[in-house]
Amino acid sequence: MVSKFLVHFVMAALLTVFAISGGSWVSTASAEAATSQDKSMANVQLILKKLRDSMLSMKDFDALEDAGMDKADVDRMRRAMKQKIQQMTSDAVEMIRML
Numbered sequence: 001m002v003s004k005f006l007v008h009f010v011m012a013a014l015l016t017v018f019a020i021s022g023g024s025w026v027s028t029a030s031a032e033a034a035t036s037q038d039k040s041m042a043n044v045q046l047i048l049k050k051l052r053d054s055m056l057s058m059k060d061f062d063a064l065e066d067a068g069m070d071k072a073d074v075d076r077m078r079r080a081m082k083q084k085i086q087q088m089t090s091d092a093v094e095m096i097r098m099l
Contacts, residue, residue, distance in 0.1 A: 037099070044095045051088045054081060 058081060065074045 040095065040099055044092065044099065047088055047092045047095065051085065051092060054085050054088065057081065058085075 058078070061074050061078050061081070064077075065071060
């Protein structure tokens with residue numbers, strides 16, 4: 001499972017980028033650049049939300065197993081979710097680097 005440290009790292013990097021920009025994503029550059037930056041920031045926020053939701057859903061697999069679902073099926077679902085979380089984490093880190 002993706003560690004909480006990694007999620008916190010991604011969020012801290014996001015906040016650092018925000019702080020460096022002076023607390024505003026809109027600079028004195030052209031309006032077009034500001035719009036592009038706003039879209040990029042919205043994409044980062046969306047992927048971080050999806051990442052957080054996916055990590056929280058990992059707890060649901062324990063409940064499925066406790067409810068009687070076959071362990072092999074639950075383990076397969078866990079592996080698939082872990083891969084999804086790893087991909088979203090990589091995507092989030094790449095988007096933050098691009099900002």
